[in-house]
Amino acid sequence: MREKILIVEDEKDIIKMLEYNLKKEGFKVIAARDGEDALDLAVREYPDLILLDLMLPGMDGLEVCKSLKKEAKTASIPIIMLTAKSQESDKVVGLELGADDYITKPFSPRELIARIKAVLRRAAEKEKLPEIFQAGDLRIDFARISVTVKDKAVTLTAKEFELLRTLLKAKGRVLSRDYLLDTIWGFDHAMEIQTRTVDVHIRTLRKKLKSESKRVITVKNYGYRFEGED
Ligand code: CA
Numbered sequence: 410m411r412e413k414i415l416i417v418e419d420e421k422d423i424i425k426m427l428e429y430n431l432k433k434e435g436f437k438v439i440a441a442r443d444g445e446d447a448l449d450l451a452v453r454e455y456p457d458l459i460l461l462d463l464m465l466p467g468m469d470g471l472e473v474c475k476s477l478k479k480e481a482k483t484a485s486i487p488i489i490m491l492t493a494k495s496q497e498s499d500k501v502v503g504l505e506l507g508a509d510d511y512i513t514k515p516f517s518p519r520e521l522i523a524r525i526k527a528v529l530r531r532a533a534e535k536e537k538l539p540e541i542f543q544a545g546d547l548r549i550d551f552a553r554i555s556v557t558v559k560d561k562a563v564t565l566t567a568k569e570f571e572l573l574r575t576l577l578k579a580k581g582r583v584l585s586r587d588y589l590l591d592t593i594w595g596f597d598h599a600m601e602i603q604t605r606t607v608d609v610h611i612r613t614l615r616k617k618l619k620s621e622s623k624r625v626i627t628v629k630n631y632g633y634r635f636e637g638e639d
Contacts, residue, residue, distance in 0.1 A: 411595075412529060413437040415456035417447040417473060418491065419465050427460065430518040431525075444468030448476055451483045455588050458529055461508070462491040463499050471502055478507040482582060487532045489524060491516075536578055544637050547621040549573065558621050568593060569614045572607075576625065576635035585632040607633075 414436045416427050424440050431438045439454055441447035444465055451459065459477065463470030470490060477483045490503045490511040500511045509528045512521055542549040546559045554570060556563040565573065571593045576584060586604045594606065611633060615622035624636045 411435055411437050412457040413439065413454065413591075414525070415447065415450055415454065415459045416440040417444070417459060417465065417470070418462040419443060420462075423462070426518075427521075430522065434522055436525075444470075444473040444476075447473050448480075448483075451477055451486060452480070453585070455482075455584070456486060458525060458532070459486055459488045460491060460525075461488050463496055463503065464493065471499060471506060474503055474506045474508050485532075485536075485582075487528045489528055538574070538578055542577060542637070544624070545621055545639055547618065547624065549577070556618075558619050563617050563619075565614065565617060566610075568610055569617070572610055572614055573635075576633060577637065579635065581634055581637065583628045583632055583634040587632075589632065 414431055416424055416431075416438060418424050418427070418440070419442050424442075428438045428440065439450060439456065441450050444467055447459070447461070450456075461470050461473060465473070474488055474490070477486065477488065484507075488503075488508040490500065490508050491514060492500050492503075492511050493514050500513075503511060509531070510524055512524055538551055540550065540552045542551070548557045548560075550556075551574065556565055556570070556573070572589065575589060575592055586607045589607045590603055594603070611625060611627075615625050618625065626634050626636055628634060
């Protein structure tokens with residue numbers, strides 16, 4: 410899966426430079442030119458990481474960082490701040506607000522990529538699922554890729570299992586159809602017929618989960634979430 414990175418930066422040339430280097434490394438890139446746009450994109454696109462410039466017009470980077478960490482939907486997205494040398498104190502505040510790392514301008518693309526990879530690795534470590542998940546009558550063994558409901562084996566297709574794993578990993582967060590499509594099927598541009606693919610798989614997944622199908626919750630006009638608690 411290609412990780413998606415959101416760049417928040419008002420300077421066109423820096424966006425271009427970042428975009429070029431990140432794409433070369435195989436990342437998907439989206440960009441916002443100001444804070445409001447960044448918050449909106451973070452919720453809609455759910456990037457894997459945010460590169461956040463602190464010097465932005467209007468809402469500044471620290472405010473953006475604070476809002477991202479306050480909103481449940483975006484709180485777990487790792488943030489790397491881009492700071493100028495003169496912003497030493499802001500850097501500390503940013504880290505206190507929950508940013509994961511910072512890099513001081515000017516920086517080399519190599520250094521930046523190394524930081525990004527390190528932060529992503531740490532985030533993946535944190536998101537790791539337990540080998541066995543159990544709630545109610547549902548039991549999922551991720552190592553063996555086996556699912557049971559009331560001790561009866563449930564046969565899922567690879568995509569259905571991946572769907573279940575992805576929803577579970579989100580820990581109750583709502584995932585959009587586009588996000589699921591992108592993550593599981595790897596389509597870059599979801600057309601209507603493709604987005605429906607997600608619905609079709611959710612339907613068969615629910616059918617197979619029987620009494621535990623209630624855990625896969627539809628969020629109207631948006632997507633799905635998994636309810637792990639009883
Ligand atoms: Ca700037």
